[in-house]
Amino acid sequence: MRLLKGINNKIKLIKRLSYGYRNFENFKARILIIFRMFVSKYKKCTKQQKQVA
Template identity: 55%
Template sequence: MKLLLKNEKDLTYTVYKPFGLFGQTTDRTVVDTLLSYDERLQVNYTLYQSLLNAMKDKDINTLQTLLKQPLHEEISLDFRRSMRTLKHHLSSIENSFMYPFNNGRIEGIHNKIKVLNRVAYGYRNFTNYRQRIFIHFKLKRASCVS
């Protein structure tokens, strides 16, 4: 259920919605009911929410503490694998917290070029294809490039 993946702070206490198995109730009531069924689910959910809040707040100290503490025996194997991956990439995560840079713009340009490549399959030579990319992105040709 997607409500378990939602941040705890975003769950509603006052807005009632119809749920198939739970009737007319709030998001928070559904999550509390699901967590009351299984202790293992509750332990995993608590750890997940702690990680989620540390990342949302960009708190590297809390994240390091959570990743370095010994794991409870009831943590699922998939969650353990995710924790190992986070530990492995901790320095990159720390950099993403400190610096506002990302590669979103480059990825967008790359995606547009790939789409243009699919659409413009019939170009006879690379020069025409290259000119099309320049036109699409409104780029000026460098004077030294022929």
């Protein structure tokens, strides 16, 4: 649940910062790029936690 709230907040932040994009496709591309980076960091953290445990 907390992860979902974080995702929504990030999208809202991107929406505020990207005011004036010419089309929705650019906005969508930016969201996907940012979340691919976020997911890879999340996966690294979970892998490290599993190795420690």
